[in-house]
Amino acid sequence: MKIALIGYGAMGKTIEKLAISKGHEISVIISKADTALSIEALSEKLSIAEVVIDFSVAEAVRRNVQASLKAAVPIVEGTTGWLAELDDVKKMVIEADGSLVFGANFSVGVNLFYKIVDFASRLFSRFPDYDVFIEERHHSHKRDAPSGTALKLQKIIRSHIDRDFSITSTRAGEIPGTHTVGFDGLADIIELSHSSRSRDGFALGAILACEWIRSRKGFYEFSEIIEEILLGKN
Template sequence: MKIALLGYGKMGKTIEQIGLQRGHEIVIKTNDEDGYDLSQVDVAIDFSVPKAAFFNIAKCLKQGIPVISGTTGWLDNYENAVKLCKENKGAFITASNFSLGVNIFFELNKNLAKMMSQLKQYQVSIEETHHTQKLDAPSGTAITLAEDIISQHQAYSKWLLNDTKEQSILITANRIDDVPGTHSIEYKSKTDSINLTHTAYSREGFALGAIVAAEWILGKEGVFTMNDVLNIG
């Protein structure tokens, strides 16, 4: 398939490598918000920046190009993207993390939260560690983990970064050189603790997931998630 990479930073370059390895063609590589022609494109993968993401997504959907978006920080416009997708009978996936392992991790987190909701003696917290070039904190993945816990566990109604209050989930964000991404969930009581951790060793896992999602979405219509791609949940 012919791929447009909208956002050609470190992640875009890794996606390019994985895409070429899997026999695909990269026909567009750009950091420009405009000025690219989608006429020869089968699918677009957006790993741009928050201010450009919705523009890229809207342009693709209006031209009938399926789009995979891994950019975070633009979700104030998510419902507008869904509306555009439906109006244009397009196809669209956005995810806070495209790693296949992380999406399994998301499901384990929801199932664990459901089981732990009956055990009031445990307090949950989340810790995430990323490279120093990551600008947002907490990570989109940590936010997804926290929101999934809240959806399953009636003791929590919100998450807080580096702070604790009643009915809140503490998220601690660390920034260390050359760490692709580690996320840990801990349920701790006076007598023991339960830990669930995902550790990424490189960007390749994220890139592979984006390519797999792009392969999967061809020929489909609708708004999907990585659960649909992996047939889980």
């Protein structure tokens, strides 16, 4: 499969390495040097690929999606911090009969963690004496806070527990991505936690999303792919 990479930082380089190891080809790389490209010029560059993976910056998401749609190439959108534009981007994709997968986090482990937190939240919804909290820690280079993963966890918990709770964010040094959900009661505290050892998990999830979206049309969240796998449909 021919993959176009938008964003060639640490994440882009990890995707490149693992995609090649799985027999795929990186047919084009869009880096910071291409920031000034028009949508038409970017679309022309992307048109030689079968799938686009975007791990760039939130401000560029709309342009990158428009260029991918113009090139009629499915896009895996891994950039964070753009979800305020989600409805507009979804409308663009549907109207163009395009293909897009997005996710707050492309790690398979994190997406299974979502399901664990969903189940735990349903249990604790019956016990209002427990307070809920989310803590997330990342390296100092991460731009958005709270993280997209923390906001996704918040949404999952609030679907069962309808009350306010805090998200605490830390940005320091080279801390790997760590997310903890806690249920704090008078007699005890239950904590659920996920920590990333490397970027490989995110990269492999993005490649999995490429393989899945390549032959599909529509607007999807990565969690839907995980759900298909869990149901034995993939």
